[in-house]
Amino acid sequence: MIETYLILTRETLEASLLVGILLSTLQRLGDKRGQRFVVLGASVAVFLCLILGLLADRLADFLSGEAKNILDICVFFLPAIFVSYMVIWMAKNGREQGGTLRDKATHAIKHGSVWILVMLAFMGVFREGLETVLFLWGLSLQSGPGQAAGPSLLAGLSGTATGILIVYLLFKSTARIPIGTFLRISSVLLVIMAGGMLAAGTGRLVAMGVLPPLIFQTWDTSRILNEHSYVGGMVADFFGYRSKPPLIMVLTVSAYLAGMLILLRRAEQSGKKPSH
Amino acid sequence: MPLNRLTQMISGTLWALGTFLILSPTISRAEAVPEVALTLEHHQFSPNTLPVEPDKRFIIVLSNKDNHPEEFESYDLEFEILVFPHKSIRVPVRGLPAGTYTFFGDFHPKTAQGKVVVSPITH
Numbered sequence: 001m002i003e004t005y006l007i008l009t010r011e012t013l014e015a016s017l018l019v020g021i022l023l024s025t026l027q028r029l030g031d032k033r034g035q036r037f038v039v040l041g042a043s044v045a046v047f048l049c050l051i052l053g054l055l056a057d058r059l060a061d062f063l064s065g066e067a068k069n070i071l072d073i074c075v076f077f078l079p080a081i082f083v084s085y086m087v088i089w090m091a092k093n094g095r096e097q098g099g100t101l102r103d104k105a106t107h108a109i110k111h112g113s114v115w116i117l118v119m120l121a122f123m124g125v126f127r128e129g130l131e132t133v134l135f136l137w138g139l140s141l142q143s144g145p146g147q148a149a150g151p152s153l154l155a156g157l158s159g160t161a162t163g164i165l166i167v168y169l170l171f172k173s174t175a176r177i178p179i180g181t182f183l184r185i186s187s188v189l190l191v192i193m194a195g196g197m198l199a200a201g202t203g204r205l206v207a208m209g210v211l212p213p214l215i216f217q218t219w220d221t222s223r224i225l226n227e228h229s230y231v232g233g234m235v236a237d238f239f240g241y242r243s244k245p246p247l248i249m250v251l252t253v254s255a256y257l258a259g260m261l262i263l264l265r266r267a268e269q270s271g272k273k274p275s276h
Numbered sequence: 277m278p279l280n281r282l283t284q285m286i287s288g289t290l291w292a293l294g295t296f297l298i299l300s301p302t303i304s305r306a307e308a309v310p311e312v313a314l315t316l317e318h319h320q321f322s323p324n325t326l327p328v329e330p331d332k333r334f335i336i337v338l339s340n341k342d343n344h345p346e347e348f349e350s351y352d353l354e355f356e357i358l359v360f361p362h363k364s365i366r367v368p369v370r371g372l373p374a375g376t377y378t379f380f381g382d383f384h385p386k387t388a389q390g391k392v393v394v395s396p397i398t399h
Binding site for chain 2: 003007056057060063064068069072073074077078081131134135137138139141142200203204206207208209216217227228233236242243244
């Protein structure tokens, strides 16, 4: 019962964290319209997950098949690209010297990048959301003779509610952090998450034999932090932590983080110049 | 507008990825790959240890006998595949160096645990 609760809390946290970051960032930028597009993307994802959950029996072959695997890989790589683009854009336009907002900033979100917000929110919710729905569906199947589904389904649903509540409270509580600091923290968080998505995507391509691992297990830190622990599992799913990563994954993520650091520096500098 | 460059970047990535993904299964179908049977029942794997040879590809064929979906997952082997109640899935695994690789059911991680053990060939 407790296990069911904890698993669904985690799955829901994973599904809603990116949306939480997006919504609170746009909130701080004062972009109501952007927020609506994020909510739109997330809602479409939830809706689609529910539909797929209802049709799960008939879609089993698709949801366990090769097409789903390819979809997964896209859902690792595409958000990583979108998130990176957004973070660089935020560094360029998000704040002026001293941390006050520029009108241009929200203006650009309104006209250029809304589709990125919709896609990001959608993909952030879709994958983990589907798992959550299917897990709950599985619980509802348990009502065999002598086994009532009610209590475990209730545990599952309250787990889902807890996950959403945690994300909500987490980002409510950031309201007092000064905007400059807030944007910096959310940018770092987003870049690390994107790095994690790249790690997971790279790992998947290595497993499929598409990419060479170079060294299959470069090191082993499973004694320090194991993916099979509750915390380790979360770090693995949020930030792409692997205790035994292949070398190509280490190289890809390092190159990405180094590249982002350079691009962000440059973007911030160009952002500090007076606009014309 | 940098948005154009982004679109180019994305479509480039997608093309490369798509070509790879379409080609890679065709390559792998060329030779017969041994299958390893695995059963999930009462949220437990049996057998929970799969011995395989080093550097040889294989396919795990997992049958779910439970009335509950499971997510068959491994960080060591990098897969994450849903298996529906009373269905089976085929999970191709690349050739592995000697070692132990754990897998688990993400929906019941306490009970659904197992490992692939690759031992070096002794002559």
